[in-house]
Amino acid sequence: MxxxxxxxxxxxxxxxxxxxxxxxxxxxxxxxxxxxxxxxxxxxxxxxxxxxxxxxxxxxxxxxxxxxxxxxxxxxxxxxxxxxxxxxxxxxxxxxxxxxxxxxxxxxxxxxxxxxxxxxxxxxxxxxxxxxxxxxxxxxxxxxxxxxxxxxxxxxxxxxxxxxxxxxxxxxxxxxxxxxxxGPAERVYRATFRRVAARNAEYFAKYPQDRVLTTRIARHLSETPEFLPSGERLTVQRFQMAGSFLGGNTRMDGLHYLLQEAFVPTPDGEPLSDTFLEAVHGLVSRASNPLYAVMHESIYGQGAATNWAAARVLEEFPEFKPGAGEPLYTGEMVYPWYFDEDPALAPLKETAELLAVRRDWPALxxxxxxxxxxxxxxxxxxxxxxxxxxxxxxxxxxxxxxxxxxxxxxxxxxxxxxxxxxxxxxxxxxxxxxxxx
Incomplete structure (x- = not known):
């Protein structure tokens, strides 16, 4: 043809x-x-x-x-x-x-x-x-x-x-x-959750002060509303997406530089800085590549529904949950809440749900x-x-x-x-x- x-x-x-x-x-x-x-x-x-x-x-x-x-x-x-x-x-x-x-x-x-x-x-x-x-x-x-x-x-x-x-x-x-x-997508996420946990350990061994700072940011976000430049509230789970830095060699050190600029002194206390919020927005927004989130789990689908595999496997790794005492940074996993918190994805929530439960994926x-x-x-x-x-x-x-x-x-x-x-x-x-x- x-x-x-x-x-x-x-x-x-x-x-x-x-x-x-x-x-x-x-x-x-x-x-x-x-x-x-x-x-x-x-x-x-x-x-x-x-x-x-x-x-x-x-x-x-x-x-x-x-x-x-x-x-x-x-x-x-x-x-x-x-x-x-x-x-x-x-x-x-x-x-x-x-x-x-x-x-x-x-x-x-x-x-x-x-x-x-x-x-x-x-x-x-x-x-x-x-x-x-x-x-x-x-x-x-x-x-x-x-x-x-x-x-x-x-x-x-x-x-x-x-x-x-x-x-x-x-x-x-x-x-x-x-x-x-x-095999199902769960195999992938069980393996990669372990890899991401090990990479977190490596990062915090190199920058032990960032373990304290990461926890401080997470607690601050759970108690104090902070908003990204696009207008939506920054949640702990979305902040954890900064773990994308951990997928690279020198990029890992970029996470350290990001955290150093997290807080700024003001007459009303120490909120998160505009510099930090702008940088985090660039990391967590899917406006430029929405198909990454919408289609992500489908790349593992063959003859069966993926059914939000990463979210289900997360239950086996509570250290990654935002409410953990010292939450870890996450990897490439995509969760249903992405479609609640990201304005670029929210209109596609029902579409993503239908793809997650789709069963007739042909062999790849x-x-x-x-x-x-x-x-x-x-x-x-x-x-x-x-x-x-x-x-x-x-x-x-x-x-x-x-x-x-x-x-x-x-x-x-x-x-x-x-x-x-x-x-x-x-x-x-x-x-x-x-x-x-």
Missing amino acids: SVPHTASAPYTIRGMRVTDHRFTVPLDHARPGGETITVFAREYSDAAMPQPEAEELPWLLYLQGGPGGKGNRLLQFGGWTKAAAKHFRILMLDQRGTGLSTPANRQTLPLRGDAAAQADYLARFRADSIVADAELIRAALGSGPWTTYGQSYGGFCTLTYLSFAPHGLRESLITGGLAPLT YDPEQLARNSVPVAAAVYTDDIYVDRDLSLETAAAVRGLQVWESADFHHDGIADDGEGIFNRLLGMVRDEPQP
Whole structure:
């Protein structure tokens, strides 16, 4: 099937040649003649290379983390893109519903109708649809089998790609993104709650004064109304979402800097500072990526409802509850109360509830196909990753024929932000059987 495709004239940004692409794809790939949506992707190549020569380079499709993450907006090559631009034309995909693709958020989803209609629409926004989009895009670009690079949820999408369209892949690289192939979402959250608890312990061992300060902030929020710049009250459980800092190497130290600016002296006492509240708002708002919350548990759904798995598993880990004596910071888990407290999500509460109880999720992976995989695949697995558990990742790696693992304790989930060039070069060398350091 061919799809309509338009491309902008190339333009340059700081040594990059940039072209914007728009593709018209089916909303439901099982009904190719039905309703369509737009998927946007941006091409980057080295502007120092003559354009005819650059156009001879093979394609690399970058599959962003998420769900609900748009492709990176590059201002110049750096990190892994600097390394990749030596070998490829890079295609940054705005996965359906994100960025410049047909949007799906509180403003646009009412166009679909009621909550049930919205949930049915969003059921077509998972990895299986993203991969089907990618295959149509590959054909529209005239590419043979291409290279994919999947970070986090992009790795989940890669496993779906390897399951259902391996003919479209030359080789695949994955960082922090080997999803469990089977089992309920509860398996994931039991593992990651333990990882997040260990990361909290590591953080407070490094900054013991922040244990006292974290507890002080939590108690203050439970007793004194404090409001985010968007107008809603900041609750203890929402403050705990600052644990997103713990998913990175140097980002962990950013939490320490944030807490140092928490309180400010005033004539009426010491409230939370405007600086602190502004920073926390940027951490806890899903206005820029609502699909992360709405679709999050569905990425683990296969043939059964997820039914707010993280919230149910939380009952087994009371140390994470906001009323705990010394509450811990949370990880990537999504809870029903998000849709009460975040103005960007509140209009989507009923839709999210319907997705949580949906039972007819199709399979995202084909274990039999993965067991006979012939596509070269290399994956970075981070020993202490709080978002994608190391043990579950290795279980998946063992189930994919020929998948090579590089495990590292030097990086956390956002390792490519710390040494993207080195990680990319290592994985590319692995799939091409080049000597490794």
